[in-house]
């Protein structure tokens with residue numbers, strides 16, 4: 001499969017792609033020139049202005065920017081001008097509250113239009129937007145809001161009780177705005193629709209996202225206004241967005257994809273975008289593709305595999321003839337999914353690779369470039385990627401090593417909030433080390449092999465084992481827990497927990513029915529305290545966890561055991 005080549009034909013390129021000749025552009029490209037495609041104020045910039053307000057001065061003023069639909073079929077739509085005015089009002093509301101440049105304003109909202117409006121409003125006044133998945137529960141919320149020192153949380157009445165629960169732990173949180181409370185909505189509607197949009201230094205913070213590593217609490221990845229330059233260029237080169245498109249990105253803005261390609265990059269490219277606020281459902285998804293005549297679609301491999309599982313026959317009931325270009329991100333896109341897509345939609349998914357930390361697409365398959373099925377493609381123009389060893393030395397083609405990037409791309413994170421040392425630890429030998437292992441072949445295509453650390457990717461979501469372990473240990477029956485990602489044909493990985501119980505409980509779980517009940521209880525405990533999506537789907541009770549002599553849980557041993565693989569070097573292991 002690895003060498004299978006998907007050659008692009010006329011059918012794949014019904015219109016000439018924005019990026020016609022990849023190799024040519026790579027040679028001639030400079031970010032300095034590319035920056036000129038964005039709107040600047042004498043060396044200053046505002047990403048939200050570029051995404052929305054800039055279009056209001058053009059023929060796009062009355063173009064629909066946002067088509068919104070929820071699970072119940074309620075619909076709304078906003079033109080670029082309406083988004084501009086509404087976000088101005090939001091910005092004014094925040095200003096009147098006393099929110100200043102650099103303050104952190106967090107969004108804990110379902111995927112409703114107010115989420116997008118508020119995000120833009122925050123950036124316009126120079127504050128820093130933070131997004132939170134609506135699946136988050138108390139522990140996840142208090143970690144993120146506490147560390148960021150957010151002074152305002154914008155939420156919805158359905159989520160408010162969770163904020164109330166943690167509020168006493170958050171001395172810096174001064175305001176909780178509930179967008180569907182009538183009093184708030186009324187106040188907001190009275191605010192001025194004009195706003196002075198703050199001209200930011202390109203390196204000033206625009207938004208932050210918490211993401212997980214192997215150890216410790218989630219870390220706040222800081223992104224700047226300059227990121228919009230790369231988000232915009234990649235929206236054009238990789239997603240191939242253009243004015244005629246109706247585009248659907250299925251990601252939530254709690255995830256970097258939802259920010260870069262549902263708000264900043266895609267709107268800067270001026271497209272009409274669909275946001276669907278509902279759960280995954282194959283029929284509904286096909287119906288949305290049909291109803292909105294979606295032409296460009298950006299989704300995740302798990303969703304593609306779930307569509308595959310629902311069967312290709314289902315697709316035939318829908319008119320998907322507008323679909324022109326499809327991309328995916330977040331986890332390996334398996335060759336079968338591409339082959340299935342070609343059979344089913346007549347065109348392939350294009351794999352793209354990037355990370356919360358990289359802020360925008362870094363390695364990708366382009367519309368005009370043949371796909372080596374199973375490969376993530378090639379680095380974007382203006383970015384050098386390489387495979388390096390742990391000291392940052394470049395390795396020759398065909399050798400496995402760390403996927404690494406030469407710093408200097410516009411959307412690179414600026415720092416880790418309050419943890420400068422953590423930020424520095426990403427770099428070695430002049431390279432940014434991604435934490436992913438892979439190789440580059442002789443033609444310059446990159447191939448993903450796996451994570452270098454214990455980070456779990458389940459249904460495309462990045463989950464830190466430590467957070468799940470901490471949530472488990474908070475349950476009275478649990479003494480210790482070790483958490484791994486277990487390969488799963490649908491979800492990429494599922495979360496599996498190995499749990500050491502108290503003496504009393506370990507006697508009780510000898511009765512099978514009791515053991516099953518306790519497993520369910522532990523899973524729902526994690527769901528209730530950490531996040532709806534980050535709970536262990538499998539739990540195994542075990543007497544003892546493998547640990548290093550210094551007491552660190554060796555998850556790689558749990559994983560090897562789970563998968564029946566050799567355990568490898570155990571010289572640092574405590575007797576096991």
Ligand code: WTA
Nearest residue numbers: 329330331332352353354355356436448462
């Ligand atoms: C994984 C997502 C294989 C990878 C935008 C990376 C991928 C992590 C791919 C970042 C891909 C992302 N193939 N793996 N095309 N894209 N990943 O921060 O392990 O949620 O380091 O950002 O997802 O996840 P994050």
